[in-house]
Amino acid sequence: MGFWQMSSQARKIFYGEYSFAVSREVYEPAEDTFLLVNNLSVNENEEVLDMGTGCGILAVLASEKARKVVAVDINPHAVTCAKRNAQLNGFATKIEVRLGNLFDAIATDEKFDLILFNAPYLPTENEKGDLIEMAWNGGRTGRRIIDQFIDNVSEYLVNKGRILLVQSNLSNLGKTLERFSRQNLQAGTIAERKVAFEKILLIEARCNR
């Protein structure tokens, strides 16, 4: 095993009092993750769904207040990582980890107060990539996964529930807002951050049924 492999096998990320092992095949928390982290507000006893949990950082932070967190990812390495990090940070009983595409591993009877999704939002010519690429590859328009998410998310939200979605200005904010409103969800940008070639946007959507 070479040095590169050894050093990158499991990177260690620290945030506050928490630490996270991030294996080589898993998306490492970046600016988009931290835009969500810094604007994360969970109320006491809420039930939270962390879609595309990756190493589980948002699931762990949400667990401070949440009653229960369901953490889902499509990457088998990510769910293993998230499970380990839930245990490592003392939230093993609060966090339920599941492997599946979007809502495939969620039952329609399950309703959440808060749904988090740092979506794969980058437009790319390469429609399908490897597992780690699925963390950011949003298809040709960057909207392949975002659209599927928005069209189905309201089914899993309680009345007055909310969604925090991260995307880029490169993947058409207007379409996101329009699509949310078609689902009777009121959405708007609540934070943004400029990085090299794009602006990362945090969108909040609320269900007012």
Added chain:
Amino acid sequence: MKKKLMDILACPIDKYYPLELHIFEEKDEIVEGLIICPKCLRWYPIREEIPEMLPDELRDEKDELPFLKKWKNEIPKKILSEGKPFTLKIKERAMAKKNS
């Protein structure tokens, strides 16, 4: 995985409900087990307490066949021979029969 999830979860492929649960190892939660869709005969592993509900195109035969082999004596014969997306080879199924 919590047993309660089985009361509400549907098959990701054909949305059939309810699904069948076979428990192989259990502590506070189900550690290892198998979820079966009785309609399409798809099987989904539970490993390290995590239910694995992936679509066929993302499943890795090389990674999952050892799981099927490990629990072949606990898994319904129909799944070993006709289950989706993979089945055990005829020879391995014969061995499972002999051992059971």
